Amino acid sequence: MTSVEERPPRALLAGASRRWVRLLPWGVAFVLCVSLLPTTIMVLSTDYGLNGGIASSLAVAQTAPLLLAVVRPLHAWAVIFAADVAGALALLTVDFAAQHVWPYPPTVIVGYVGLCLALGLREPRRTLLLVWLATAGTNIVLAFFAPHGTSGVSPLLTILSGVALVLGGALRERYEAQRRLAEQETISEAERGRRTLLEERARIARELHDVVAHHMSVITVQADTAAYRLEGLPPHVQEEFTSIAATARESLGEMRRLLGVLRNEEAHGELAPQPGLTRIGQLVEATVRAGMPVEFTPCDAEVPEAVGLSAYRIVQESLANVVRHAPGAATRVSVSVSQDGERLTVLVVNGPPPEPPAAPLEEGDTGHGLVGMRERVRLADGTLDVGPLPDGGFRVAAQLPLNGRTFT
Structure with missing residues (x-):
């Protein structure tokens, strides 16, 4: 038992923004299941002469998992694939007319192709390749047991399933690329906003440096000249003014070093007096x-x-x-x-x-x-x-x- 519970699988197209797109896989699966189930029972029992109970069981196994394919297409494929092979073997036990195709009736082909499309929308490339190889390999083996000679049904299913897998995989990868692009654009927009804020703060800091530096320079000059402007200052007062001047000079030096970090080579014209x-x-x-x-x-x-x-x-x-x-x-x-x-x-x-202006006077406003x-x-x-x-x-x-x- 693991400490982290497995998240329930999401339905196909569950991340779509429009509701009808999210409901589309369920609608298609329901229509296929409702239409193929009775049709498959009738074809297997009436056209091929298969026992009614066996035909019904095979029809349910071949069509009902299509609803599961919306959430777990790989599990649904395993059930339907086994049921299709079992149905092909079951047809070998009855004597059906040569005009009826084997090993897969048309209803089986329709359901299997729809299932492959669902697989392509969910599974990675390696899984899709293994599914197609299993389909092609099984069709080759079954061709040796064809009761009325080789038919074109097996190659047709192999080709159609491959097309459905490739189409579904292409749609999935395109959606993933668009999603990653949208995420990257969101991150880039947030980064641009953060960079804009930092640039404005740096610009304000550079401007404030000139304002504060002016006051600190005045303090330094006043402290340095106090002994000459004011007669009869006690020695301890002169030492206090000297200490004030030294502290002010040190603060000015620290501010200039800070400004060196904030100012860049492209910041021309920032040494001019700041406006008020x-x-x-x-x-x-x-x-x-x-x-x-x-x-x-x-x-x-x-x-x-x-x-x-x-x-x-x-x-x-x-x-x-x-x-x-x-x-x-x-x-x-x-x-x-x-x-x-x-x-x-x-x-x-x-x-x-x-x-109203026909177009902005400046393109790419940064805010x-x-x-x-x-x-x-x-x-x-x-x-x-x-x-x-x-x-x-x-x-x-x-x-x-x-x-x-x-x-x-």
Whole structure:
């Protein structure tokens, strides 16, 4: 007794997405069984003169397992194959007319070919080859016992069964290839999303380096020059400022080494000063010159550099998405500080485009924009609300805290 229970076998085509396809094997097996069972009994008893009881037993053994073939086609083949051979031997005991074929009546051939098709849909190539070799070998042996001379039934069954096995195997392998391709595409899509997220995080980290490095440089300069700017400092205070300057320099060195890991050779232009709230107006003007009607409500408040950088990037990505997906749409950009001075609100709302674009302005959109927005807002401990509007427009609303928890 094994510790792991064997899973019950799945029916043929059970993984199909459409219900009628999943029910198709059961329907075909039922129709074959219902139609072949009485027909086989009549043919064996009436045409061949076989005893009624024996004919009924053989007919049941040759047709009833077709229902089992939907779930366990190899087991069904073993029963039907043995029953077909037994039926051929049983016909040798009766005197039937020469015009009746031997060793397999037509009903047996139909059932066996349908069974081979089910085998091809489930079993691997090696099993299919062994089944066909067993069929061909048995037909060759039975040909030596033909009561009325050699007939073409055995070669016909050998050929038809081989065709059914090959056809079923080809369909199964094609389905497996499509399934693996779909799984690979799903994995690739998830990997692309993960890579996009990591790239956006690295980009944000590179930009934040410039912001933090500026503050650390100011601390270093102030600590180094404190002894010259402030007269009469006690020795222990001077040592404290010297220690602060040394710590700041060490932190700057660690940050530069970290940036060396994040920055790559293709990241050109990232050494320029990072933009903030004051640059949003220039961004809007450039968009207006490109033919986009944009209404802008500026904000001249003093905010942390990291918050200003995040606000600028959110507006930049939002306007870029408007240009891509809704060219010519009326757009409103608003940047404001809450009355309590704790939050910076960035709002970009566009209406529907005057005329739907015939095709996207850019092919293969990677979705970096929304990913970057979410990452910046998440790191700032803020909130982001994006989504379509009932009139066909789009809304981006971000709130960034100004309470000192930013990018902690």
